[in-house]
Amino acid sequence: MKKIILSGILLLALGCMTQAQTVPVYLDETKPVEERIEDALGRMTLEEKVAITHAQSKFCSPGVARLGIPEFWMTDGPHGIRPEVLWDEWDQAGWTNDSCVAFPTLTCLAATWDPKVALLYGKSIGEEARYRNKTVLLGPGVNIYRSPLNGRNFEYMGEDPYLSGKMVVPYIQGVQQNGVAACVKHFALNNQEVNRHTTNVIIDDRTLYEIYLPAFKAAVQEGKAWSIMGSYNLYKDQHCCHNQYLLNDILREEWGFDGVVISDWGGVHDTQQAITNGLDMEFGSWTNGLSNGASNAYDNYYLADPYLKLIKEGKVGTKELDDKVRRILRLAYRTNMDRNRPYGALCSEAHFAAARHIGEEGIVLLQNNNNVLPIDLNKAKKIAVIGENAIKMMTVGGGSSSLKVKYEISPLDGIKKRVGDKAEVVYARGYVGDPSGEYNGVKSGQDLEDSRSPEELIAEAVAVAKDADYVIFIGGLNKSAHQDCEDADRKEIGLSYGQDKVIASLAQANKNLIVVNISGNAITMPWVKEVPTIVQAWYLGTEAGSAIASVLVGDVNPSGKLPFTFPASLQDVGAHKLGEYPGTPRNDGSNIVDEKYNEGIFVGYRWADKEKTKPLFPFGHGLSYTTFTYGKAVADKKVMGADDVLTVTVPVTNSGSREGSEVVQLYISDLKSSLPRSIKELKGFCKVKLAPGETKEVTFTIAKEALSFFDDTLHEWVAEPGKFEAIIAASATDIKSKVSFELK
Structure with a gap:
């Protein structure tokens, strides 16, 4: 019998056990x-x-x-x-490992x-x-x-x-x-x-x-x-x-x-x-x-x-x-009493590779007019990189998730390393956001102070951009208070630090402008029609620059899709349109603020569908360097019983010239309900990789759980008999095919 004999034995031998410690402790692992x-x-x-x-x-x-x-x-x-x-x-312990x-x-x-x-x-x-x-x-x-x-x-x-x-x-x-x-x-x-x-x-x-x-x-x-x-x-x-x-x-x-x-x-x-x-x-x-x-x-x-x-x-x-x-x-x-748990690993090459892979898979190509991306390094002689977020460390800050990293590759360094000697890469600041770089005693070590005026910074950026083959503006939010940061909300949905003016100026200076937005939140884009190419790059961590460069030059075909809606304005968001955010203080002498969720179930794309508003970029949206063609979706039955499973199959073809991955999305629409419902709800998705010319069938199964809503008077999930649609889509607004069926 496998046993662990614990410290009580030693104490007994020393004659110093208290009354509560008079029995040796055995933990029988059998x-x-x-x-x-x-x-x-x-x-x-x-x-x-x-x-x-x-x-x-x-x-x-x-x-x-x-x-x-x-x-x-x-x-x-x-x-x-x-x-x-x-x-x-909260001060740093000063460890070096x-x-x-x-x-x-x-x-x-x-x-x-x-x-x-x-x-x-x-x-x-x-x-x-x-x-x-x-x-x-x-x-x-x-x-x-x-x-x-x-x-x-x-x-x-x-x-x-x-x-x-x-x-x-x-x-x-x-x-x-x-x-x-x-x-x-x-x-x-x-x-x-x-x-x-x-x-x-x-x-x-x-x-x-x-x-x-x-x-x-x-x-x-x-x-x-x-x-x-x-x-x-x-x-x-x-x-x-x-x-x-x-x-x-x-x-x-x-x-x-x-x-x-x-x-x-x-x-x-x-x-x-x-x-x-x-x-x-x-x-x-x-x-x-x-x-x-x-x-x-x-x-x-x-x-x-x-x-x-x-x-x-x-x-x-x-x-x-x-x-x-x-x-x-x-x-x-x-956890810590499981003798069979593995030992783990820290800062391994596998972890750096995983971080880069996750970043590459998650970057979203929002817009790519005139196929500005991927950058053709065989033709480019000069690439201009503009913006503070091209050089600012993003792993320090943001609140409790602030990190002390082994290293962090900036977007500028990632681009320079990947381009190598194939083209000249020049940098201009463009704007000054937050030059600081410290949180809870972890310091980025960067000195980003710049005393030049906004006008001087824009003039320099435009001068650098005018004769470049490609201009990459890298901006967005950061991990400072009132940006993307714990314990404070943003003050506005637009970009801070005058970035909109910088982007508009660059768009006039060079038609091959690529805007890379680094953020964890949606932003508004008053320049969206002037800028051909927009990339949503997130906070990508240690391998940020490598992942961004891989996508920009086409080593990786972007396949990320938005996990939230980019609204055209704050008034296109239910929580703000209906006027409760950030809550109403009570007048009873307490410090309590009541925040009523007036929009109910209509959050994100559900609200956009209900209000028939056109988002800046919809939920589930993301482009590729190749194209995908959807065939007609087919269901295995037209009528399903309460205990049945309905199968919907759709062929998807890579109709472009390079390998890529597409996220096929399944939404369900209840055509007639006793309670108000969203026009459609996501109930399935599948990321499928396809070679040029290759076709694969994507199959979804639908059970009654996917058709149900929560009836709060009965306090249970209800699937009402009636007519439904299975909607195959490439985003919440890019509908490819529909299949009607009935629940008996």
Whole structure:
């Protein structure tokens, strides 16, 4: 029988065991995990049980050394492993071996529309977390893209619940095969950063279940996530880190979640609610998790001494405590007490290659009039690169996902390296955005100060651009406050720093202008008709410059598709058109802000369809250097029963001259419903690679779940008999074929 003999034996030999430590501890690995959990639980003291439910440092909670239960170490973030900080401070610990690979942010991952890439992503980042001996990776994020002003959209997977759900599952599986728990966040309704601690979301159950919960449900029931992070905001006047309806009623009772609920840092506000409303582990910053207080104040946390005091005074029982500890012990057995978990790897060549591949797969070619791209290096003699984002490091900043990287290849350096001596590459600044480069003590090392006026910068850029064969403007947003950054929303949907004027000037100076927008959010483009070629490049991490250069020169045929809609203006977004964002302060003396989701289920392309507005670029849009021809879609039956599965097949041909990949999208339309429904909803997609002239058949299966809506009066999913359409499309507005069928 395989046993681990733990530290109690040594203490017994030394004659220094307390009454609670008089029995040597054996953890029999032949026993079922649940039995071992009960055994360990029965050996823990009350004080040990309470201690294990809250932090003991910025990113660590205690185990039980006496029983050989190790500490739990958490790490940000969803696209790279955060550098080490001091035990009780946010300052850098000063390690020299905690640099990481920065993977592209999750908007880019979603833009790949490829679950295989999501699995590679999860596996790679999970290996980095495991090598650093982390228990829990605080990610991925799957909050729905409701407003293009949300500063944290870059960390999430877009506007569609189906796409987010299909991409998050393999990410989780990839992470957890390393014995590291994925912590899916932020549960739930955390759709803006302004007033994030005080916003009370008002939403109907139908919208909650159809739009904002499906990706989390997929993460739990299909991805088998081992942990979930509560969000900062309130819902039903309870903070989401201790929310009865979200955590107990839905997460545990309806979905059967058996993992650990972890608070966001400082997301706990009440001991009694933290005890009863589903929270397991409390983390934070200071005494109350939010503001400065006593150093090493972890015993003052809501689930620390205040909890212990209530138990000892007989005001609360220990049933909830034992349930919390069971779940925490289950987490331990799945992670740092699993002797078979692999060792991981850090900054390996495989990880750098994975980061580059993810970036290449996610870059979206939005517009390519006159086939300006790919750049022909056999003809180009001079290439002008303009813009601050061509040189600015993007891995530092953005909030908790800020990273300390082994290296970061800038777009300018990536282009120079790929072009080599085939053409001259010249650079001009064009504009000055944010010249700083530091977050939480991690410094980019760049000095981007420039005292020249906007007029001088534009004049230089135009002069450089006039005689170039190609002009590449690389701009967009950055990771500074009020751009793409935690704890602050954007102030406008347009580009900052006068970039629109720079782009318009360049468009007049050179007809071969390529605009590369680096952002995690949609922007408006008043120059869209003047610029022939537009590329959406995201925050691509360590290999950013290499991935961008590969696409620009045609080494890689772009195949990314937008995971969210680019609206023509902010008034084309339901959350803004209906006037509630960012919420209405209460006049009751509290600091609570009520934010009503007046647009309901009509988010993103659903809103554009309903209002018949033409987006700047639609959800699911993305071009290629080749062309694809769709044949007629065919269904295997015209009438399906409630238990039937309908199969829809469509032939897709590469009608161009080079290999490429197309994302074939399936939407479902309910032609007559008792409740208002979206005109169409994404219910399937498939990324298919085709050689020139090659045809492949893409097949989708449709069950009644794809036809259902959530009836909040019955509190159940309903598929009504009637007529439906299966819509085959290349984007939300590029419809290729329709098949009618009936549900009996």
